[in-house]
Amino acid sequence: MIVCHCNRLTDHDIRRAVDELITDVPLQMITPRTVYNSLSKPARCGGCFPLALKVITEHLAARMAEAGTPKRAQPVVADRAALAAE
Ligand code: FES
Numbered sequence: 654m655i656v657c658h659c660n661r662l663t664d665h666d667i668r669r670a671v672d673e674l675i676t677d678v679p680l681q682m683i684t685p686r687t688v689y690n691s692l693s694k695p696a697r698c699g700g701c702f703p704l705a706l707k708v709i710t711e712h713l714a715a716r717m718a719e720a721g722t723p724k725r726a727q728p729v730v731a732d733r734a735a736l737a738a739e
Pocket of ligand 1: 656657658659660695696697698699700701702
């Protein structure tokens with residue numbers, strides 16, 4: 654799935670970049686800008702940032718679940734649509 658149309662980044666590109674980032678520096682904050690910088694892609698319009706953040710957060714949560722991290726220590730995946738409906 655294309656996440657960033659300006660840079661033609663897919664969800665796979667983002668997940669791979671997150672894996673490399675946390676391998677290099679495990680305790681760092683990973684944002685869309687961090688990921689794009691690691692891929693040498695500029696953040697242009699920023700319209701993709703909410704979806705990129707969702708991909709990053711879901712991937713980190715999945716990795717932490719695989720590693721057996723307690724659920725209370727896993728990142729919260731914010732679903733804006735669900736929050737807006739509340
Ligand atoms: S769609 Fe990603 S920077 Fe524009």
